[in-house]
Amino acid sequence: GAGVSQSPRYKVAKRGQDVALRCDPISGHVSLFWYQQALGQGPEFLTYFQNEAQLDKSGLPSDRFFAERPEGSVSTLKIQRTQQEDSAVYLCASSVLQGKAGNTIYFGEGSWLTVV
Amino acid sequence: ILNVEQSPQSLHVQEGDSTNFTCSFPSSNFYALHWYRWETAKSPEALFVMTLNGDEKKKGRISATLNTKEGYSYLYIKGSQPEDSATYLCAFLKYNNNDMRFGAGTRLTVKP
Numbered sequence: 377g378a379g380v381s382q383s384p385r386y387k388v389a390k391r392g393q394d395v396a397l398r399c400d401p402i403s404g405h406v407s408l409f410w411y412q413q414a415l416g417q418g419p420e421f422l423t424y425f426q427n428e429a430q431l432d433k434s435g436l437p438s439d440r441f442f443a444e445r446p447e448g449s450v451s452t453l454k455i456q457r458t459q460q461e462d463s464a465v466y467l468c469a470s471s472v473l474q475g476k477a478g479n480t481i482y483f484g485e486g487s488w489l490t491v492v
Numbered sequence: 493i494l495n496v497e498q499s500p501q502s503l504h505v506q507e508g509d510s511t512n513f514t515c516s517f518p519s520s521n522f523y524a525l526h527w528y529r530w531e532t533a534k535s536p537e538a539l540f541v542m543t544l545n546g547d548e549k550k551k552g553r554i555s556a557t558l559n560t561k562e563g564y565s566y567l568y569i570k571g572s573q574p575e576d577s578a579t580y581l582c583a584f585l586k587y588n589n590n591d592m593r594f595g596a597g598t599r600l601t602v603k604p
Contacts, residue, residue: 379535409592418496418581418594419536467536481526481592483536 378402380484382468388490389458397453397487401470408451409481410443411467419467425451426473458491465489496584498595505572506603512568513598515582519563524585526592527556527567531578539567539580572602 381400389395401408406427411419412435421435427448436443440458445451455462465486471479497516505511517525524543528536540549545560553570569576579599583592 411594416596418498418596419583420594421592480538480541482538483528485533485535 380468380470380482382466382484382487384487385485386488386490388492391460391491392457393491394454394456395458395489397455397466397468397489399451399453399468399470399484401449401451401468402482403449404472405470405482406448406473407471407479407481408445409469409471410451410453411469412437413465413467413486415464422453422466455489458489460491463489463491496582496593496595498580498582498598500598501596502599502601504601504603507572507574509572509602510568510570511572511600512566513580513600515565515567515584515595517563517565517582517584517593518586519561521587522560522563522584523587525558525560525565526583526585527565528581528583529578530581530597536581569600572600574602574604576600577602 383398408425410422412422413419423443424432425445428445440456442454465488467486469481469483471481499514526541527539529539530536540556542558547558549556555568558565579597581597583594585592
């Protein structure tokens with residue numbers, strides 16, 4: 377499809393396990409965002425890429441969280457030694473270019489992570 | 493701290509009712525305000541991107557207004573239908589910043 381694609385859609389991880397969440401943005405989109413949405417809350421910013429450069433990672437909650445976008449297209453969010461508080465929906469979004477106020481940001485369907 | 497607040501948190505209306513919700517955001521360094529509609533297990537769907545004070549946007553039965561000086565936006569739904577049931581999120585983009593700050597959303601349930 378032409379939209380933002382995320383995988384896996386659903387993941388159950390045992391506490392302490394490492395997980396990797398993948399995002400395929402819309403082709404040609406320069407900007408890529410990761411958000412974390414816990415139950416009952418709005419999406420919280422995690423990190424932002426412009427092409428392959430990670431320009432802002434201020435929202436990553438701990439050093440167990442790591443994101444990369446090595447070729448400026450597909451991005452992976454990795455969570456090491458998962459904890460129960462990591463249970464959330466992880467949303468990926470892309471847009472043509474950050475900095476243009478009128479740009480629409482397109483979201484994927486999210487990866488639903490449950491840590492047991 | 494960028495606080496984006498939405499009210500009410502949840503809303504139950506009957507089919508055919510008109511309704512509205514509020515998004516409040518910091519009025520300084522405003523750049524853009526986005527509204528999204530999010531159905532469970534689907535992608536958040538962009539409704540409006542608003543950039544100018546006084547903006548009014550409309551899409552079918554849904555419309556939105558923007559007041560950047562006082563820091564609020566209203567979303568209106570006229571003649572609610574069951575398929576309008578979703579969480580409506582607003583997101584504030586601050587000038588020269590990379591992240592969009594989201595409110596917690598308003599969960600709308602429209603009963604047939």
